[in-house]
Amino acid sequence: MQKSPLQIARQAYQPKMPKALQGAVRLVEGEKTNSVADQEEIKKLFPNTYGLPVITMEPVEKGQSDDVQCTKEAFNVGVILSGGQAPGGHNVISGLYDGLKALNPKNKLYGFLGGPSGLIDGKYQELTGEIIDEYRNTGGFDIIGSGRTKLEETWQFDNGIEICKQLGIKAVVIIGGDDSNTNACVLAEYYLQKQCGIQVIGCPKTIDGDLKNEMIETSFGFDTACKTYAELIGNIQRDANSAKKYWHFIRLMGRSASHIALECALQSQPNICLISEEVEAKKMTLNEIVEDIVKVIVARANAGLNFGTILIPEGLIEFIPAMRVLIQELNDMLAANEEFTSLDGDDAKREYVKSKLTPASCDLYRSLPKGIARQLTLDRDPHGNVMVSQIETEKLLIEMVQKRLAVLKANGEYKGKFSALNHFFGYEGRCAMPSNFDADYCYSIGVTATHLIAAGKTGYMSLVRNLTKPAAEWIAGGVPITMMMNMERRNGKMKPVIQKALVELDGAPFKYLEAHRAEWADANTSYIYPGPIQYYGPTEVCDQPTHTLLLERGK
Ligand code: FBP
Numbered sequence: 406m407q408k409s410p411l412q413i414a415r416q417a418y419q420p421k422m423p424k425a426l427q428g429a430v431r432l433v434e435g436e437k438t439n440s441v442a443d444q445e446e447i448k449k450l451f452p453n454t455y456g457l458p459v460i461t462m463e464p465v466e467k468g469q470s471d472d473v474q475c476t477k478e479a480f481n482v483g484v485i486l487s488g489g490q491a492p493g494g495h496n497v498i499s500g501l502y503d504g505l506k507a508l509n510p511k512n513k514l515y516g517f518l519g520g521p522s523g524l525i526d527g528k529y530q531e532l533t534g535e536i537i538d539e540y541r542n543t544g545g546f547d548i549i550g551s552g553r554t555k556l557e558e559t560w561q562f563d564n565g566i567e568i569c570k571q572l573g574i575k576a577v578v579i580i581g582g583d584d585s586n587t588n589a590c591v592l593a594e595y596y597l598q599k600q601c602g603i604q605v606i607g608c609p610k611t612i613d614g615d616l617k618n619e620m621i622e623t624s625f626g627f628d629t630a631c632k633t634y635a636e637l638i639g640n641i642q643r644d645a646n647s648a649k650k651y652w653h654f655i656r657l658m659g660r661s662a663s664h665i666a667l668e669c670a671l672q673s674q675p676n677i678c679l680i681s682e683e684v685e686a687k688k689m690t691l692n693e694i695v696e697d698i699v700k701v702i703v704a705r706a707n708a709g710l711n712f713g714t715i716l717i718p719e720g721l722i723e724f725i726p727a728m729r730v731l732i733q734e735l736n737d738m739l740a741a742n743e744e745f746t747s748l749d750g751d752d753a754k755r756e757y758v759k760s761k762l763t764p765a766s767c768d769l770y771r772s773l774p775k776g777i778a779r780q781l782t783l784d785r786d787p788h789g790n791v792m793v794s795q796i797e798t799e800k801l802l803i804e805m806v807q808k809r810l811a812v813l814k815a816n817g818e819y820k821g822k823f824s825a826l827n828h829f830f831g832y833e834g835r836c837a838m839p840s841n842f843d844a845d846y847c848y849s850i851g852v853t854a855t856h857l858i859a860a861g862k863t864g865y866m867s868l869v870r871n872l873t874k875p876a877a878e879w880i881a882g883g884v885p886i887t888m889m890m891n892m893e894r895r896n897g898k899m900k901p902v903i904q905k906a907l908v909e910l911d912g913a914p915f916k917y918l919e920a921h922r923a924e925w926a927d928a929n930t931s932y933i934y935p936g937p938i939q940y941y942g943p944t945e946v947c948d949q950p951t952h953t954l955l956l957e958r959g960k
Contacts, residue, residue, distance in 0.1 A: 406539075415542040415838060415940065420496060420848035421876035421948075423869065429465040430881075432860050434458040438884075441618070441904055442891035450901050453597040454590060454864030457885035459620065462856055479511035480575040482858060483529065483568075486551040487520050487581030491610045491626025492839040493847030495540040495548055497580050500851020502537045508859055515572055520552020521585070524577065525561045527568040542844045544629070544836040553787050556588040562595045569603050576604035576858040578867075582611035582624070583903040586866060590886035591901075593864035604863035606854045607886055612835055614664035614953065617906045620884040622872045622958070625850065626835070628842045628951050630658070631665055632938045633834035635672035638714065639934035641828070642673060645712045646930050651826050652702065654799040656717045658831030660790075662907045663718035664953060667914055671952035674931045676713035677701055678918060681724035682908040688726050695805045701926045702806065703813065706821025710929065717802065719793050719831065731766040732791050735781055738762075740789060751779055758782060777801045799827040840938050841948050845876045853881040873950055873958045913956035 408416075437456045440447040448455045482505060486494055498516070505512040514532045517523030530536075530549065540548045556562070556579075569577065579589040586607040593605035609616045609623075612630035617623050634657055641653050655675075659665040663680045670678035677698060684694060698715060705713055722728050738761050739745060748754050755778065759767050770778055780796045803825040813819035839847065846869060854867040865883035872879060889903045908915055925931045939947045949955075 411838070411940070412543070416538065418542045418844065418940070420500070420542070421841075421845045422849050422852065423879035423881050424877050425462045425464045426849060426852050426856075426881050427464070430462040430856050431465045432856065432882075433461045433463055435461065438888040440887050440890045443901075446892050446899075447887055447890050447901050451590065451594045451864075451887045454594045454885065455887045457864060457887070459885070459888070460857070460862065460865070460868075460883040462853065462881040477509075479509045479513075480858075481513040481515060481573045482576050482578060482855075483515045483517055483524065483572065483574045484532075484549070484578045485517045485521055485524055485580065486546045486549060487579055487585035487610075488551060488553055489582075489611065490544075490546045490551060490835040491612045491624070492544045492629035492835070492837050493625040493843035494546045494551075494580055494610060495543050496839060496844050496847035497608050497610075497625070497851040497854075498532065498548060499537050499541050500848035501578060501854055502532060502534070502851070504852040504855030506534075508855060515574060516549035519550040520554055521556040521561075521579075521588075522552050522554040523549070524556070524565045524568060525554065527564065527571075529568070529572065542839060544838045546836075555584070555787055556592060559595065562592055565592070566596070566599070566601050566603065574603065576606060576863070578606045578608060578854050578858075580608040580610050582613070583616045583905050586616070586886055587890070587902045590864055590890070593886070597863065604858055604861065606857050606862070606883075607866040608850050608854060609866060612665065613659045613662055614668070615659075615662040615906045616903065618889050618904065620868055620870065620888070621866065622870050623951070623954055625843055625847045627664065627668070628846075629837050629840045629938065630834035631668040631672065631951055632840055632935065633837045634665065634830045635669045635935045636937050637830055637833065638669055638673040638675065638716070639932070639936065642675065642714050642930075642932040643934055645714060646932060649710070649712045650822070651712055651824050653714045653826050653828060654717060654803050655714060655828045655830060656719055656797070656799040658719050658794065658834070660793055661720045661723070661905060663720065664908055666716045666718040667908055667918060668951050668953045670716055670918055671914060671956075672933065672935050673714075674921070674925045674933045675716050676705070676926050678716040678922065679718060679721055680908055680915065680918070681718045681721045683910060683915070684721065685724040685726065686910055690727060691725055691805065694725070695802065695809055698802065698806055699809050699813070702810065702823065703819050703821070704927060706819060708927070708929075711822045711824075714932075715802075717799050719798070722793065722796055722798050723791070727765070727769055731762070731769050732781065734762055734766050736785065736789055736791065739782060739785060751775075754782060755779070774801060774804055794831055797827070797829070799829065803827055837938070838940075841940060842950055846872065849876070849879060849881060853883070856881075857883045873955055873960050875944075875948075913959070914953045917952075917956055
């Protein structure tokens with residue numbers, strides 16, 4: 406396989422690690438924990454994994470009695486990549502591999518293929534040193550593939566036992582987001598109840614940045630994805646400021662939370678950045694959002710600036726209260742609806758949908774451009790959610806802004822020129838070559854997971870924190886997954902789930918945006934051009950964490 410010079414150089418990059426992980430480690434147990442909410446219910450559902458202590462790993466001097474660096478018995482581990490790609494996944498796996506081999510060269514790592522379904526269907530591959538070396542510090546999940554199959558039924562868990570027994574697997578590592586880690590915890594609990602001797606460890610992945618809490622400072626992949634998008638936004642802003650003739654409407658991935666849009670705004674200072682959580686809190690309508698955008702466009706036009714950039718979080722549409730109701734009605738109506746799928750053509754489907762909606766939702770549905778309305782009825786994901794990545798909210802906003810400006814122009818209230826271009830950045834960043842931060846963070850997450858396994862832990866998420874400090878000062882350990890859980894309604898039933906972290910409107914990152922956005926909107930230009938991710942050079946250029954992380958940690 407041909408490689409670029411950078412690919413070759415990155416293959417040789419040795420990730421930086423916390424001091425504690427550089428040799429033998431000792432696991433120190435802290436206080437017993439409680440779930441973030443609904444403690445009684447969670448305790449009842451997870452009698453074996455509830456209340457476990459947080460673990461911290463400390464370095465051990467050679468020769469000390471609790472030196473666990475070299476375990477006598479060899480053991481095997483299985484790994485699963487779950488959900489959307491995120492830069493650094495391959496480094497979690499290489500950290501896991503190196504960690505296992507350091508404990509005992511006879512240890513083996515198996516990759517389950519194509520996501521959780523690999524465990525259920527018994528599809529796997531042994532990951533040898535040769536394979537691992539090909540994937541060190543690379544983006545993507547292609548080493549074993551990923552998938553969105555939900556691991557939640559006992560027959561699936563039992564299939565897992567079978568295959569693990571066949572392969573002599575002592576632990577399964579699940580690399581995934583909030584839902585996959587919730588399922589990891591359910592699996593850990595089930596395996597303890599069955600006393601089958603299989604441990605389960607989770608790792609925090611998602612570019613969306615919404616798997617974070619008191620313990621997990623950030624999910625991996627967020628750093629690289631945001632830096633990749635921010636570079637592109639900066640390039641567009643330079644172009645906008647050079648040509649001075651286009652408004653760029655840029656939608657950014659993030660299924661639900663607006664962390665990516667917010668982080669990109671902090672890095673690039675666009676004229677407008679919408680935040681879904683704010684839209685919801687202020688109960689804004691689509692027309693009110695459009696009105697806010699139009700005000701900025703008119704003000705800039707009055708100053709002779711007929712160009713600008715607008716960041717739009719992918720999940721926006723679901724945070725507009727009336728749209729949420731409409732989407733919920735569509736979700737319920739489309740769930741296993743064969744009558745709908747059997748209809749021929751868009752017009753027949755549109756008429757069918759209109760006949761089933763409540764009057765308010767029907768009015769809203771009819772007011773949407775036909776293309777957007779159709780996108781709202783496309784297939785749902787395995788969780789029954791609308792796939793927001795396929796809804797072109799940026800085009801919807803352009804169309805609505807255009808119409809409003811035409812009215813203002815006719816009334817003599819707007820004299821500018823409006824020419825808009827639309828962009829969607831999502832897949833461009835999900836498999837980018839991991840930044841040094843993600844390469845280092847992920848590798849440490851993998852090594853940490855091996856120590857948790859060697860110590861017999863289960864129901865834990867591999868934890869690496871203190872991330873605003875140099876990697877040597879990072880703190881490794883484990884956090885019980887039950888600690889992050891609460892009860893939420895899913896598909897009509899109350900279920901234990903890891904609490905999703907949305908953008909906090911009283912949090913430092915949003916406060917920073919709020920304090921500066923008027924100046925970014927009006928000014929001739931406040932744009933920042935972040936440039937591409939740098940892998941080699943001064944640490945202030947190459948190793949910086951996200952603004953979100955720095956602001957959240959009071960830096
Ligand atoms: P995860 O939560 O699984 O990490 O995936 C995140 C994400 O990239 C979202 O930002 C996006 O909405 C979604 O995946 C797209 O999914 P798909 O890969 O199925 O198109």
